[in-house]
Amino acid sequence: MRFFLMIFAWFVVGWLCLFVNRGECMIPKTLLKDIDSVNKVGPYIGVVVPNAFEMNPLLQSSSFIANQTRPYLDIFGRRFRIGILENQRVIIVMTGLSMLNAGVTTQLLLSLFNVKGVLHFGIAGNANTEFEIGDVVIPEFWAHTGLWSWQRYGQGPESELPLESNGDYTRDVGYLKFSDYNNDTTIDNLLNNVWYQPEEVFPINTTPETRQHVFWVPVDKRYFTLAKKLEGMELEECINATTCLPKSPKVARVERGVSANMFIDNGAYRTFLSSKFNVTPIDMESAAVALICYQQKTPFIAIRALSDLAGGGSSISNEASNFAPLAAQNAVATLIKFVQLLQSS
Ligand SMILES: *[C@@H]1O[C@H](CO)[C@@H](O)[C@H](O)[C@H]1NC(C)=O
Numbered sequence: 001m002r003f004f005l006m007i008f009a010w011f012v013v014g015w016l017c018l019f020v021n022r023g024e025c026m027i028p029k030t031l032l033k034d035i036d037s038v039n040k041v042g043p044y045i046g047v048v049v050p051n052a053f054e055m056n057p058l059l060q061s062s063s064f065i066a067n068q069t070r071p072y073l074d075i076f077g078r079r080f081r082i083g084i085l086e087n088q089r090v091i092i093v094m095t096g097l098s099m100l101n102a103g104v105t106t107q108l109l110l111s112l113f114n115v116k117g118v119l120h121f122g123i124a125g126n127a128n129t130e131f132e133i134g135d136v137v138i139p140e141f142w143a144h145t146g147l148w149s150w151q152r153y154g155q156g157p158e159s160e161l162p163l164e165s166n167g168d169y170t171r172d173v174g175y176l177k178f179s180d181y182n183n184d185t186t187i188d189n190l191l192n193n194v195w196y197q198p199e200e201v202f203p204i205n206t207t208p209e210t211r212q213h214v215f216w217v218p219v220d221k222r223y224f225t226l227a228k229k230l231e232g233m234e235l236e237e238c239i240n241a242t243t244c245l246p247k248s249p250k251v252a253r254v255e256r257g258v259s260a261n262m263f264i265d266n267g268a269y270r271t272f273l274s275s276k277f278n279v280t281p282i283d284m285e286s287a288a289v290a291l292i293c294y295q296q297k298t299p300f301i302a303i304r305a306l307s308d309l310a311g312g313g314s315s316i317s318n319e320a321s322n323f324a325p326l327a328a329q330n331a332v333a334t335l336i337k338f339v340q341l342l343q344s345s
């Protein structure tokens, strides 16, 4: 049914381009045809990855076979790579850094292609002291922690936020108080408080422009249940004959991960995120991918390998950059195993 809807949608888009713009279209007709022929042999699993460092181990893996007749389509500065991963038809796309790129690229993927689910993977900072560098985590919920209402000095938790009564902003999620992070916490801080805000969302099949709000976006229930079978899988622990992680890395499902347009290398903020929100991975893309999939009602899960401590200290934290390629490799290994599980479930 969805397939026929897409063909219909493409017919409509093609028609509009042809007649409204007299043959000119933002997506050239030849490309529309190519997209159409790719979609005919779908549906696909969409694989969304932030950057080349994380994507290359997947492309180089013997589990991935690029389509020989049409290995990729380049659209709006993105390369959609078409192929087969563990007998599943996949479209792999790299987003580039941070939330805007991740959101735009995921929306393009879901708008243009016949995609039945989205798998996101990469590396992340770790805010959870129960985990070590090299471990791979799969959160059940993701939130964007970069949308704030910044409260003026002199106001506090009992003061209503600007536009709160309109339903634009809320005190439901919680806040960060800057003076809690003064060395002398008895002194005030003019930066006062920032309040975390849920995202405004407009899910498909709801009345357009009727906003809903979401902070914790759940991953797909079936995917998350399936991911339990990844726990206990073996991961690589050495980068060469002499340099290994102090402990064998593990795969685990965790409660929560967060993303924002911030590279976190700050121990105090890491501690805040973990104590306030019970966060394990911290990254710059997953929640954006989650939010798009949530609105498009497309199954989604994210796999993130912990590559640094987001500013926390540890005996191996200063060696984190040595282990980042290992983390990327382990994220890919976990992704591949998950695709195998999808295939057999
Ligand atoms: C490659 O893509 C074409 C459509 O673009 C499709 O017909 C063909 O089956 C694909 N090949 C493989 C091996 O998936």
Ligand SMILES: *[C@@H]1O[C@H](CO)[C@@H](O)[C@H](O)[C@H]1NC(C)=O
Binding pocket: 183, 184
């Ligand atoms: C924090 O305050 C203590 C006690 O006043 C002082 O000894 C220490 O040097 C301060 N640390 C920093 C980073 O300013």
Ligand SMILES: *[C@@H]1O[C@H](CO)[C@@H](O)[C@H](O)[C@H]1NC(C)=O
Binding pocket: 239, 240, 241, 242, 243, 322
């Ligand atoms: C292993 O990797 C570490 C870190 O990159 C490096 O310092 C060391 O020389 C390497 N050892 C060998 C045997 O290649």
